[in-house]
Amino acid sequence: MTTTSISICNEALSMIGAKTIQSFDDNTENARRCAAIYDSSRKALLRMHPWSFAKKRIQLAPVVTHPSFGYSHAFPLPSDFVRVIDTGQVNYEIEGRYILANTNLIDLVYVADNNNEQTWDSLFSECMALYLITKLAKPISGSQAEADSADQKLRNMLKQARAINGQERPAQDFAADYYPSLMGVRY
Numbered sequence: 001m002t003t004t005s006i007s008i009c010n011e012a013l014s015m016i017g018a019k020t021i022q023s024f025d026d027n028t029e030n031a032r033r034c035a036a037i038y039d040s041s042r043k044a045l046l047r048m049h050p051w052s053f054a055k056k057r058i059q060l061a062p063v064v065t066h067p068s069f070g071y072s073h074a075f076p077l078p079s080d081f082v083r084v085i086d087t088g089q090v091n092y093e094i095e096g097r098y099i100l101a102n103t104n105l106i107d108l109v110y111v112a113d114n115n116n117e118q119t120w121d122s123l124f125s126e127c128m129a130l131y132l133i134t135k136l137a138k139p140i141s142g143s144q145a146e147a148d149s150a151d152q153k154l155r156n157m158l159k160q161a162r163a164i165n166g167q168e169r170p171a172q173d174f175a176a177d178y179y180p181s182l183m184g185v186r187y
Contacts (some may be wrong), residue, residue, distance in 0.1 A: 016133055
């Protein structure tokens with residue numbers, strides 16, 4: 001079966017015993033509720049971890065206008081930007097929709113707003129269904145206990161999904177590239 005936004009919403013609705021939907025445009029309360037929370041829920045869940053399936057790379061050039069102080073350049077974030085994974089810079093800040101840094105180029109690795117459910121990791125899809133339940137259970141079934149149960153299941157599933165996702169990446173040695181400026185000046 002193909003994973004879609006509707007199939008994920010229907011999984012969540014089925015788990016709370018609610019009627020499923022055919023599309024977000026259905027003239028039903030469940031369709032309106034799902035349509036209202038789906039996109040923001042996806043983006044929030046994507047921000048919770050540097051998911052491999054949503055990872056992108058891009059080189060950013062600075063814009064013509066410079067920050068007033070503190071940094072020499074401002075780099076516009078991609079329109080699908082959700083979260084920074086790496087900038088290749090030690091000192092930078094995100095301010096508004098810009099990365100501020102003292103460099104001429106940024107090699108940005110980031111989590112993108114991946115809205116193609118067919119490319120999602122299966123554990124992320126499960127997490128998304130549970131996340132939707134936490135938001136839908138109380139308004140649809142009237143049961144806060146059901147929402148709380150889904151929240152606990154989501155926390156456990158997120159731990160597992162993050163661990164597995166992390167195992168699919170090579171280990172990183174942060175200390176190898178770090179040399180503190182005050183090292184050796186103690187005495």
